[in-house]
Amino acid sequence: MNTSRRGLSFYLLGAFFTLFVLFLYGPTATILILSFQGPEGGLTFPMNGVSLHWFRNLFEQQAVGDFGGSFRRSIALGLMVMVLTVLFSVLAGFAFRRRFLGSGAIFYLAVASLIVPSILVSLGIGLFFNILGLEPSWYSSALGAHLTWTLPFGLLIVFAIFNRFNPAYEEAARDLGATPWQTVRHVVLPILLPSLIGVGLFGFTLSYDEFARTLMTAGSFNTLPLEIYGMTTNVTTPVLYALGSLTTVFSFTVIGLFFLGLILLRRRRLRRSGH
Amino acid sequence: MTLTAETSRPSVTAAAGRVRRRRLLPRVAPYLQAAPLTVMLLLFLLVPILTIVVVSFWDYDSVRFYPDFVLTNYTELLTSPVTWKTYLNTLKYAALTWAITLGIGFTVAYFLAFHVRSTTWQMVLFLVCTIPFWTSNIIRMISWIPFLGRNGLLNSGLISAGIIDQPLEFLLFSDFSVVLAFVHLYALFMVVPIFNSMMRIDRALIEAARDGGASAAQTLWNVILPLTKPGIAIGSIFVVTLVMGDFITVRLMSGGQSASIGLMIANEISLLQYPAAAANAVVLLAVVLIMVVAMLRIVDIRKEL
Numbered sequence: 001m002n003t004s005r006r007g008l009s010f011y012l013l014g015a016f017f018t019l020f021v022l023f024l025y026g027p028t029a030t031i032l033i034l035s036f037q038g039p040e041g042g043l044t045f046p047m048n049g050v051s052l053h054w055f056r057n058l059f060e061q062q063a064v065g066d067f068g069g070s071f072r073r074s075i076a077l078g079l080m081v082m083v084l085t086v087l088f089s090v091l092a093g094f095a096f097r098r099r100f101l102g103s104g105a106i107f108y109l110a111v112a113s114l115i116v117p118s119i120l121v122s123l124g125i126g127l128f129f130n131i132l133g134l135e136p137s138w139y140s141s142a143l144g145a146h147l148t149w150t151l152p153f154g155l156l157i158v159f160a161i162f163n164r165f166n167p168a169y170e171e172a173a174r175d176l177g178a179t180p181w182q183t184v185r186h187v188v189l190p191i192l193l194p195s196l197i198g199v200g201l202f203g204f205t206l207s208y209d210e211f212a213r214t215l216m217t218a219g220s221f222n223t224l225p226l227e228i229y230g231m232t233t234n235v236t237t238p239v240l241y242a243l244g245s246l247t248t249v250f251s252f253t254v255i256g257l258f259f260l261g262l263i264l265l266r267r268r269r270l271r272r273s274g275h
Numbered sequence: 276m277t278l279t280a281e282t283s284r285p286s287v288t289a290a291a292g293r294v295r296r297r298r299l300l301p302r303v304a305p306y307l308q309a310a311p312l313t314v315m316l317l318l319f320l321l322v323p324i325l326t327i328v329v330v331s332f333w334d335y336d337s338v339r340f341y342p343d344f345v346l347t348n349y350t351e352l353l354t355s356p357v358t359w360k361t362y363l364n365t366l367k368y369a370a371l372t373w374a375i376t377l378g379i380g381f382t383v384a385y386f387l388a389f390h391v392r393s394t395t396w397q398m399v400l401f402l403v404c405t406i407p408f409w410t411s412n413i414i415r416m417i418s419w420i421p422f423l424g425r426n427g428l429l430n431s432g433l434i435s436a437g438i439i440d441q442p443l444e445f446l447l448f449s450d451f452s453v454v455l456a457f458v459h460l461y462a463l464f465m466v467v468p469i470f471n472s473m474m475r476i477d478r479a480l481i482e483a484a485r486d487g488g489a490s491a492a493q494t495l496w497n498v499i500l501p502l503t504k505p506g507i508a509i510g511s512i513f514v515v516t517l518v519m520g521d522f523i524t525v526r527l528m529s530g531g532q533s534a535s536i537g538l539m540i541a542n543e544i545s546l547l548q549y550p551a552a553a554a555n556a557v558v559l560l561a562v563v564l565i566m567v568v569a570m571l572r573i574v575d576i577r578k579e580l
Contacts, residue, residue: 009491013386017400020383023459024407027418030428034421044421045428088312095308098301106309109316115512115567116320117520119537120556124323127330127549144319151312205409211523216544228413232527241421244414251410 028248035241043238054242067227067243073138074224078208080139081146085203086196088147089154093162094184110152118212121148126216137219145213150203157202161195194262201258205251324560331553340549348554358539358555362562365535368450368525369518372457376514377507379458380465384506385499388473389481401470408463416456416527423447423455448530456528461517465510472506473499512570519563 034041038049058067096103125145129136136142169191173183189196211225218226224247231240334343352358383404391397407415422428423446430442445451476499484494522537536559543552 010390013382013390016382017386020379020462021403024404024462027422027459028407028410028415030421031414031418044424044426045431084311084315088315091308092312095305098305100305100309103305103309106313106316109313109321113316113320115516115563116324117516117537117556117559117563119520119522119540120327120560121320121323123540123544123549123552123556124327125319126544127553128323128326130549131326131330144315147315148320151315155312201409209409209411209413211413212520215541225411225413228411228417229523232413232417240417244411244417248410248414252406255406255409 031241032245032248034238035245037238037241041238043236043241054238055246057237057239058242058246066222067224070222070224070227073221074208077138077143077146077223078204080143081150081207082200082203084143084147085150085154086200089151089158089199090192090196092155093158096159097162110155113148113152116148118149118210119215121145121213122216129217135219136217138214138217138221138223141217141219142214142223145217146207146210149210149213150206153202153206154199157195157199161192165191194265197258197261197265201255205254208251208254327553327556330550331557333550333553335548335550340547348550349558352551352554352558357534361534361536361539364533365519365537368454368457368521368535369515371454372461372518373511373514375454375458376462376465377511379462380469380510381503381507383462383466384470384473384503385495387470388476389499404466405463412460413523413527415460416524419452419456419459419528420447423452448528448532450529450533453525453528453533456524457518457521460524461514464513464517465507468509468513469503469506472503476502508570512567515566515570516563519566520559 034043034045034047035054036050036052037047037054038051039053041048092106096107122145125141126136129141134141165188169187170183173187178186209225210223211229214223214226222230228240228243228247231243330340331348332344332346333340334345334347335341387397387400387404391400420427424430425442425444425447427447429446430439433439434442480498480502481494484498489497520537521535522541525533525535525538526541536555540552540555540559543549543555
């Protein structure tokens with residue numbers, strides 16, 4: 001491993017890894033290409049000319065239902081889930097730094113939330129709202145359903161962060177006379193900030209792409225994944241790929257922005273500390 | 276003077292209050308901090324599951340479901356051969372997906388953790404593996420269609436290469452495409468925890484093994500593999516529970532020709548047979564929990580974070 005010459009195993013494993021990456025991204029790349037299919041083209045190769053026909057088609061209201069509305073709803077829902085996930089999991093993370101009565105139970109509740117099949121969450125919340133006579137909607141029942149998926153991830157990430165967190169910084173702040181709130185505000189949160197951005201990324205993207213948990217909880221207005229799912233059963237033109245390409249590009253943009261934010265944050269810190 | 280005396284009194288009580296609060300706050304704080312997350316999980320996880328359990332004993336007709344206490348939902352479910360065949364099929368998907376993702380996940384994580392030397396490259400390649408996790412599952416499934424279809428890339432490639440002369444029919448809308456999509460979607464859930472476990476292995480152990488005369492294969496089998504078990508267990512729990520509860524992948528990738536328990540539940544929901552769906556869901560939850568408990572015997576998750 002530390003020998004300077006690469007052995008045969010390195011190249012074999014490297015080839016395997018490359019194949020794996022191709023396997024991960026290859027199919028997505030194909031639909032990206034096929035979404036530029038000509039107006040006469042079909043769902044598979046060959047390309048019948050190159051055009052933006054299917055992207056235009058996407059924005060014609062009657063063609064694919066309510067694409068714009070579902071897109072806006074998914075973004076709004078994703079942002080709500082993101083804010084609540086960051087806030088609630090960080091708060092809970094602080095709680096778990098001390099032992100308290102019921103901490104074990106809450107931890108197992110969170111783990112259970114990850115392993116309970118998502119269709120159960122969907123069915124359960126749907127039934128619960130039905131029995132109470134409440135109208136399910138994307139901003140209430142679907143929001144709760146998404147939180148059962150993002151909060152445990154958020155909590156586990158925050159646990160991991162606090163496990164690696166050096167309490168000496170806090171002790172130093174306290175010794176210098178900082179109040180508990182000042183310690184949190186000026187010492188703990190700035191150290192945690194990059195990881196919190198990561199929790200936010202999880203919260204937003206998991207919610208934005210969630211399908212199974214939204215199925216019975218979205219009420220009468222679709223989110224984007226529901227809209228796409230509806231299209232898979234009745235749309236047989238590349239307009240499906242156009243939508244797929246758009247949402248994938250959007251996801252990549254969001255991920256890119258988060259990483260850009262992280263890099264800028266790090267740069268600013270380095271400059272501030274005088275390096 | 277009187278003025279200051281009067282104003283000083285409230286400040287004394289305020290100070291006393293602050294002292295009391297300082298003693299009380301540390302004890303109450305964890306409960307207040309954990310409350311929002313706990314309330315959300317109780318309200319949107321525990322209560323809904325209890326609702327499912329309750330409704331699974333209710334009765335229904337073609338238009339509505341109503342409170343009752345009947346066991347028919349369970350007896351009909353468990354005595355139907357369709358249920359058993361569907362469970363068998365779901366378990367088959369779970370086993371195949373588990374074995375393949377484990378093989379891929381271990382190999383990829385091993386390459387990243389022990390063969391990529393620069394930390395920057397390690398992080399970049401790790402991110403390359405994890406980014407698809409943040410994109411839409413449905414889109415990732417659909418994207419196999421132009422690849423595997425009768426006129427898809429793979430078939431036309433094989434035909435033009437002269438390897439086959441008829442398009443392979445089993446590529447799309449088959450068990451093959453279902454498992455392929457599962458592996459494609461969930462391999463990351465294996466890579467990430469196994470990579471995490473491998474990165475925690477003290478590199479001195481591996482040098483010690485080599486100094487002791489172990490071959491690379493022996494080190495892998497006797498040192499790295501046992502220390503990676505917690506990661507393998509966590510990844511396995513994710514993959515198995517995701518496949519066991521899935522309905523969308525099976526529906527899209529089998530073209531409606533295969534069944535899974537999740538799909539069976541989804542169909543009952545769309546037929547508004549909620550109590551039957553609830554009974555089915557309760558049994559599925561029990562099966563999944565038993566599988567998870569079995570896997571948890573290998574690992575204490577809390578130590579792994």
